[in-house]
Amino acid sequence: MLLEYTSLITLIALTAILAFSFYAVLIAGQLSLAQLGLASLAAFTSSLVVPAEPLFGFIPPLAVGIVFGMSVGVIAAFILGLPVIRLRGVFLAIATLAFGEMVRIFLINQTWTNGAQGMGFPKLVGIEIAWIALVVVAYWFWRLSGSRMGRAFAAIREDELAATTMGIDVARYRMASFVIAGAVAGLYGVLLAYFSRFADPNEFSFTAAVDGLVTAVVGGVTLFVGPILGSVFLSVLPELQRVLGVNAGWIRPTISGVLLLVVILFLPGGLSGLIPRRKSAKRLITDPAVRPDLPPLASPGTELVSLQGLGKSYGGVHAVRSVDLTVNAGEILGLIGPNGAGKTTLVNMVTGLTPPSTGTGVVLGTSLTSGTKAHRLAQAGIARTFQQIKLFNRLSALENVMVGGYRITRDTMLRRLLFLPSARRFEREAVAMASAQLIRVGLGDKAATAAGDLSYGDQRRLEIARALASHPSLLVLDEPAAGMNHVEAGLLSELIRSLATDGIAVLVIEHNVRMMLATCDRIMVLNFGEVIAAGKPADIARDPNVLEAYLGSSGSDADADAASELAAADLAAVTAESPREHPDVPDGTPARGEAAGPGDQANPSTATEPEDNR
């Protein structure tokens, strides 16, 4: 009985290994169709080196083939990755598909492969070896999923730009996933050839690549068992129909097609989505003893950011002109100005996302040039939030913050493979660090909620927690209070002050002028890319240039004059009250606060627009 199915069961294992090769790239948000090309390269070249007798008398020929095939997969994937890794989405898929087809045509035209007639291989792989290989591969991906590397892949898949600003070297990790996929593909190629005893380059075609992709997606990429489930489902389906007496011909592919359609339409996470996930990564660890030892921050007053004449122009448009700026440890610098004043461009330059066109700048010891990488600055100690929220929406709140801790945690992949106790300790430290930040921003009870399901204000707070998890020296907040009511804004203001007390330098952009005057140590006002005022909040509130920028030309129109005086009085009143520990503004002032600025039109409906560029 079982013997009858030996071949089927072996093929399930091999197909699952192929699906794992797709899984390896899909978890990092990449779609590669080069897998079959890599597999066939590995299979055919291995025939050139696999000896007939054990090597040195004790190394089995298959072991030589596997090691060689996986090396070929790794090297070929790396070489292919060098030019194509910067492509995204469909473009990457098509480039890798072209590579696969080029390999196929190349191998068909070689004499040593016998071309399209195919090539014989000795039978070295049976059911046991296939399943042992699958178990090893699955084990590897199981241990990957809870490691820092696994989290980095997930972060890249969800939002590359946000991942970069956590200090993750996106290009390196994308290449890593590519190379891992190459190794698994090489393994698959060798095993398949030495199992089926025959291979012809045309078997490793586009259609086969699509089948592998379908297996991986049907199984789902949210859990490491996905590829196995997908392989079982798609391999057993035709066999089941045969046993049930369904006629060969058109009915079987029809039923398979319909079932595939049903799975993809109604099971968003694939088959593995049916398995409930373990909750361990969603539980807080509040024991302060578990938290990692962190290096001390720079002593208050140390200069962290120093910009001289920094400017950025797009074509003829000067987004930012010649800004001089310093930020010291432990101080809160506010950046205000009407919409389009260049505030976000300025902080993008400071965080390395936008290279400056003119001027010089040094941020945490790194100078800003066109070659400055955002992840390097993040590694140096910058963390930031975004005007348009960029969370990893499908990860839980706690997982988001743990990604933020990338900079201060250690990679645990190898330790987890060997089940070393230190792996568990480091992971607990990462959870403890993240838990502390979540609790600090008031999201302790929402740790297990997916970030995308949080309310708008909570998402803003979660972004701050994620930024704090990296233990930054400089924290950049881009409109953190947008969409918050005045009570929430008050709490936020308190939080920002407490961060500065800890010694963090905070650079904050915000349209809520009332909150800014109460929170910041210094304020800089930008308009049309130029600094029009800078100084203490009380002085800024009385500065005529600032009032004009916010209220338009004052002078001829009596109404404008009146409004300007009202706003000035309003601003002055706030600063007079208490610049420091009175952020929580009582009574119905928001209406007047809004009158202070035409730039106060933070628009939550467009800001929450999901932008899924994959």
Added chain:
Amino acid sequence: MQLFLDGIFLGSIYALFAIGFTLVFGILDRLNLAHAAVFTAGALVGIEIVTRFGVPIWLLIPIVLIVGAVLGILIERIAFRPLAGRHDAHFAGLISSIAFGAILLSLLQALYGADTRRFPPGAFPRARLEILGATVSLLQVIILVISVTLMVVLTWLVAKSKLGRGMRTIAENPHAAAVLGLNVGRISSTTFALSSALGAVAGVLFTLNVNAASLGIGHAVELKALAVIVVGGMGSLPGALVGGLILGLAEVLAVNYIGSSWRDMVAFGLLFLILILRPQGLFGARKTREV
């Protein structure tokens, strides 16, 4: 000259297939992998209609256009619309359209069997013409005229008509388009219908050119169409036209000068180079991300 003309004839069919492919990608940002099955369906249904009813070519094309359009609407409704709003709509759409294509192919197999089919002899004029020293059949000229006409009509439709404005609005921002009161669902359906109508006609014309159709013809063309739309620029209609012609010419020249076994290397080598050197293609615009 003979080579040049052969390349143009072949290229115009690639272009017609690719232009439908790229239309859906450019406007809805989805790659519809059922397009190849529609191509096959157009070919086989076309042969069936001619065999059974003996319709002339000028009647055959409109019928196949309608068949293709209906298939396109089905693809949109069944394989794409249920995925709207899902975070993995890209991957899922690839897979669901593959599944739809597989179902369509298996149904075609049920109707027409797995064997190669041909048009009945004498169904179409067999006249030959001499142009500048090269021999071409009247049929090839008709193929070229039909495909160029359809592509010009489509390009005009997208550029000038109200429907085309709606399509381009959706391409820019589907959410804003819905807010502006555009019926996004209906325009998406129409886009798929147009795309598939052209795909089906490309199938008929391809079969007319080589006079043989089997279940597998779609796959080879699909791969080449991917090359065409990348070379021309993803989503660009004129790009697909030029890309198709370039590929047709390159293939014919490659067969003649390098050998048929290396023919496909030309297409994929070209594709790979373009992706590395100019990912947006010859006519495509590069999209940038905002912070």
